[in-house]
Amino acid sequence: MSHNHKKCIKTSLEFAHKVSQDKAMRLTPQRLQVLKILLDDHKALGAYEILERLRDMNLASQTTPQPPTVYRALDFLLEMGLVHKVESQNSYYACMIERSADGVHIAQAFICESCGAVEEKTAEASVKKLYEKAATFGFEVNQVIMECRGFCANCQKQNEFFYE
Amino acid sequence: MSHNHKKCIKTSLEFAHKVSQDKAMRLTPQRLQVLKILLDDHKALGAYEILERLRDMNLASQTTPQPPTVYRALDFLLEMGLVHKVESQNSYYACMIERSADGVHIAQAFICESCGAVEEKTAEASVKKLYEKAATFGFEVNQVIMECRGFCANCQKQNEFFYE
DNA sequence: ATTGGTATGTTATAATATAACAAAAAGAGG
DNA sequence: CCTCTTTTTGTTATATTATAACATACCAAT
Numbered sequence: 001m002s003h004n005h006k007k008c009i010k011t012s013l014e015f016a017h018k019v020s021q022d023k024a025m026r027l028t029p030q031r032l033q034v035l036k037i038l039l040d041d042h043k044a045l046g047a048y049e050i051l052e053r054l055r056d057m058n059l060a061s062q063t064t065p066q067p068p069t070v071y072r073a074l075d076f077l078l079e080m081g082l083v084h085k086v087e088s089q090n091s092y093y094a095c096m097i098e099r100s101a102d103g104v105h106i107a108q109a110f111i112c113e114s115c116g117a118v119e120e121k122t123a124e125a126s127v128k129k130l131y132e133k134a135a136t137f138g139f140e141v142n143q144v145i146m147e148c149r150g151f152c153a154n155c156q157k158q159n160e161f162f163y164e
Numbered sequence: 165m166s167h168n169h170k171k172c173i174k175t176s177l178e179f180a181h182k183v184s185q186d187k188a189m190r191l192t193p194q195r196l197q198v199l200k201i202l203l204d205d206h207k208a209l210g211a212y213e214i215l216e217r218l219r220d221m222n223l224a225s226q227t228t229p230q231p232p233t234v235y236r237a238l239d240f241l242l243e244m245g246l247v248h249k250v251e252s253q254n255s256y257y258a259c260m261i262e263r264s265a266d267g268v269h270i271a272q273a274f275i276c277e278s279c280g281a282v283e284e285k286t287a288e289a290s291v292k293k294l295y296e297k298a299a300t301f302g303f304e305v306n307q308v309i310m311e312c313r314g315f316c317a318n319c320q321k322q323n324e325f326f327y328e
Numbered sequence: 329a330t331t332g333g334t335a336t337g338t339t340a341t342a343a344t345a346t347a348a349c350a351a352a353a354a355g356a357g358g
Numbered sequence: 359c360c361t362c363t364t365t366t367t368g369t370t371a372t373a374t375t376a377t378a379a380c381a382t383a384c385c386a387a388t
Contacts, residue, residue: 150303
């Protein structure tokens with residue numbers, strides 16, 4: 001899965017700035033810092049992993065970031081649709097789907113249990129089905145969570161010897 | 165959603181006994197107790213809620229159940245496919261889908277954010293699609309999580325006055 | 329400048345889950 | 359029945375994830 005990662009980060013950041021302007025919400029330095037940490041690779045990180053990196057980045061500062069700092073930034077980024085949570089492992093990753101500025105989409109995450117990489121897809125067709133199914137018993141949908149755990153192509157290759 | 169709840173519990177318990185015999189796994193009194201707590205209503209309960217109820221049920225006993233007791237029972241019941249976890253709220257509910265003795269199916273949970281009720285459906289068609297999608301980029305699926313959060317028909321009715 | 333909302337810093341603690349090890353109980357084989 | 363092995367349970371402590379509560383600082387619009 002080779003892609004131009006620098007460009008992909010740049011695009012995401014530009015999008016993030018645009019969305020926050022459109023929505024009149026403030027993408028403050030701290031929030032931006034957390035987003036950048038998550039953009040650094042296509043992996044989901046736990047809140048305390050993010051905290052560690054945040055601390056590493058702010059050694060010069062007078063203050064040491066604390067858990068609420070991370071959770072607040074994550075709340076903001078989740079709200080903006082810039083980050084998604086992997087509910088099945090309490091971790092967070094930057095949204096990489098190209099999307100319009102209204103922003104929030106339903107993510108379908110494919111999480112590699114070996115390397116932690118997250119491949120993200122949109123799930124429009126499946127979500128439509130789900131809404132239809134919900135309607136049959138009068139259920140009003142607020143949020144859809146779709147996660148798929150397994151092994152990415154890369155890790156399968158690396159572990160071929162297990163099956164030889 | 166009226167149904168014969170006693171019968172539904174009875175069926176589930178019979179099924180549980182059968183499955184554990186088929187798989188040569190032990191549905192011990194403790195595990196059964198946890199299953200019964202979850203069968204008591206069609207709600208997802210947190211591990212510590214289960215613990216409380218377990219304690220209430222065992223006041224006479226010399227020992228007071230501790231968290232590992234609950235988590236061990238849950239691990240067993242999850243493994244057997246008798247219980248599912250709601251990943252988006254760290255809670256657990258008894259599987260109510262009629263199923264063959266090979267047991268494990270992919271659950272699609274519709275969770276009411278007002279009353280906590282869980283409506284469970286099978287998700288075969290969606291899961292098939294998901295596998296196909298995964299195959300397109302060489303992803304090997306181990307586990308699928310599909311959760312739908314919102315309001316059940318009943319709670320919508322009760323809250324109609326909000327919208328008047 | 330004052331004020332009202334938003335964001336941050338800080339401390340403490342709640343809620344969820346597991347590690348580690350000892351003791352007891354249950355099945356397997358003689 | 360007895361012994362060995364495996365599985366289950368009891369117990370204590372602690373790890374991990376997340377939030378409450380309150381004080382302070384910042385920012386933007388009058």
